[in-house]
Amino acid sequence: MLNALSVDVEDWFQVGAFEKVIRKDEWDRLPHRVERNADAVLALFEEAGVAATFFTLGWVAERYPALMRRVAAAGHEIASHGWDHDRVFSLTPDQFRADLRRAHAAIAEASGTAPRGYRAPSFSIDARTPWAHEILAEEGYAYSSSVAPLAHDHYGWPEAPRFAYRPLPGAELIELPVTTVDVAGRRLAAGGGGFFRLLPYRFSDWAIRRVNEGEGRPAVFYFHPWEIDPGQPRVARAPLKSRLRHYSRLSAMRPKLLRLFKAHGWTRTADVVAAERERLQ
C-alpha cells in the first residue's frame, strides 16, 4: 500500500504558534532557513528512496525559485500551501480566491509547473468554510488535502469523512483528509506534524499499519522543514505551550522520519489521489 507523503514548505517563523509575536512585515528581516532545510528534506527523501509532495507557500516559491526547480528535478510533486499561511477560515471567499491565485502564479513561475493540489494552512478548511472546495474546483485544482476530521484546539472538522471523498456533487475535486485513527471512542491525529514528533515512534507506526491493513486505505502524512532543524532561532516571546510544541524533539526527528519512510510505502499525494479516484468511481 502506498501512502501519501508530504512536506508543508514554510519557514520557522511562518507557523500559527508564532503569529501573535512575529508580524508578517518582520518576515523578510528574519534569518531564512527554509531553503537549507528543504534541501535537507530532499536529501532525506533521496536517502529513503521516496517521492513526496511539497505543499509550498507562494511566499517561499517567489523567493526561492532555484529550490523549486531542485524539488521538481528530483521527481517530487510541487503543490500549493497558499500565499503566506493565512488560515482559510480567517478569509472571505474573495480573499481566499485571491490568496490561491497569488500562490498559484508564484509557484508556477518558480517551478515551471502549475500546481494541481492544495493544502490549507493548519488544515483550515472546515465547517466555517462551506465555499472553499467550490473555489478550489473553480480555480482548476484536482485535489485538496486540507481537512483534519477531528476535534483539536486549533483546527478540525470532526464530521468530515476520514478518507478520500468528493466534497462537491458532480465535480472531479477530491478531498484527501489527513490521517486519523479511532481508539476507544476517541479520534486521534496520526498524520504527522507535531504529533509524530512528540509521540513515540511506535504510535505512528501502529496507526499507519492499522489504516493500511485494518481499513485497507492509504495514510496521509506530513511534516515541516523546520522540524528537522534544531539550530533554528528560538522565539522567547511566544507562549510556553507554543514553544513546547514547536521545539521539542527536533533533533530526533530526522532518524525517526527515516525509520518511518523505510517501514511503509510512500509516494506523492497526487498518485494516492489518482488511486483513490478509481475507488470512488
Ligand SMILES: [Zn+2]
Ligand atoms: Zn503550514
